[in-house]
Amino acid sequence: MDLDAFTALLTPRGREALAEAQELVGADPVAAATRLRRTHDAALTSAALTQARLRERAKAKFGADAGRMFFTPHGLEQATRAEVAAHRARRLGAAPGPRVADACCGVGGDLLALARAGCAVDAVDTDPLSVAVARANAEALGVADRVTVRVGDAAEVRPEAYDVLFADPARRTSRGRTFDPLAYSPSWPVVLGLLGRARVGCVKVAPGIPYEFIPDDAEAEWVSYKGEVKEATLWTGRPPEGARRATLLPGGHTLTATGARAATGPVGRYVYEPDGAAVRAHLVGEVAELVRGWLPDPMIAYISGDEPVDTPWATRYEIQHVLPFSLKRLRAALRERGVGNAVIKKRGSAVDIERLRADLRLSGDRTAVVILTRVSDKPTVLICDPSPPA
Structure with missing residues (x-):
């Protein structure tokens, strides 16, 4: 899906095609395309069917909101699950109405959670399609008045001008998902540079991030949702610094490092x-x-x-x-x-x-x-x- 095809979905004609496509989710792909082609051209038919399938897949992450949102395949894959994004936004939104710079917003999963938590968000992404999708999502979920989204490079963000810096660097390359922080986009040195200038910093990373990449002054939080570890988040500029934290969702249980060391012994009952x-x-x-x-x-x-x-x-x-x-x-x-x-x-x-x-x-x-x-x-x-x- 390219930018022109996505923009067409936002027109009255495109929304009509998307509504029809959503009624055909689960039907034979050829039959669904044939039916839509009776009233819509090939490009709009393809875009509508693709978006309808993405919305269906997105229900696992976004629940009922998925039916109103827009996605790209890679954007959906990297988007934060709504419950996890809401947890992070609650932590960031503790102060009244903090201004947040979202340095790589993707399709806007975290941006939406931040805005719903009361934050004012200025977001950038290098991909014009992702920017268009994020804007459409902010409009669809009623938070457009608290959000600005533009095409831009994370390296050009001025974190010192905001209360909070948030970054979710892309973890995909042309060969697929990467677990090497040095292959993130923006690169890890750029991310660390942004964190170093931020009053409060929050960076979403893969849960398997090597410990040597975690800044000494950062709190590292690993988040599990219904027993599956979803991500890690690095926090800087707020106490407790240098801590390790685990969080269980949806229950909200939190465990922090106390220095406890387990004894060893034989297998018990x-x-x-x-x-x-x-x-x-x-x-x-x-x-x-x-x-x-x-x-x-x-x-x-x-x-x-x-x-x-x-x-x-x-x-x-x-x-x-x-x-x-x-x-x-x-x-x-x-x-x-x-x-x-x-x-x-x-x-x-x-x-x-x-x-x-x-x-x-x-x-x-x-x-x-x-x-x-x-x-x-x-x-x-x-x-x-x-x-x-x-």
Whole structure:
């Protein structure tokens, strides 16, 4: 989709075509195109069908708002989930009406959340299509009076003129998604330069960002949504500086570094699987303290304990059997228990899960959780109940 095709969607004729296309979502693509072509030209038909499919996909991130918004394929892929953007905007919007510079706004997911939180947002992006889409989204969701969007280079933003700098650098190259901050756009040195001049800075990064790229004076926050780590955010210019934080959404639970160090010990009655945000934030010691547990292996983020402690920070399983890793012994143990379905998890194991599943040749009507890990640096299997005990 190019800029001309998108602009056509904003006309009365284009909105009519888009409404018709949305009624055809899920229909055979050829049949849908044929039907639209009866009243619309080929270019408008293609743009409308593409946008309708993007809106359908966007429901997972934007809920009911997706039906009024506009997207590009890459813009939707990189856009922040609405709940995560709202969480970040609440943190940024604590002061009355802060002025925010959004240095690379994309299709405007964060821009919308910031405006809804009461911020006045000046946004730029190097891509004219993304700028047009972001403007249309601000208009569609009723926040255009608090937003300006223009084509511009993030490097030219003057963060010192604003209360807050926000940046979501693109993490895609011509070869696809990149996990190297030096390949971000704008580049990592440009991002750090903007942060260094900002009163308050907030940068969205990939959750796997190497620790050496995190500025010493930044708070790093990892955010998990319904058990899946979505992103990390670097905060500068506000206390607590130098901290590590994990946040669970939609519950809003937050855990920060206290310096807790987990003890090591033998496998107990239960095994706790910490949420990925806590693992990424190196807060496994803090989670172990919450559940009064310890680490069976000091290098693996599984916690064991003898008490059934409930916490949003970890999933608990009751251990039924512990054995050294051996395909033959594992197969026999599962067959003895009548396990026909195994949820296989692993940390610290090089075993290919799908190949193992095929090799186990399971049969039976019971379900078990099979955890492949290391205990005292030895390959170990934990066979557990499939659900945490009440």
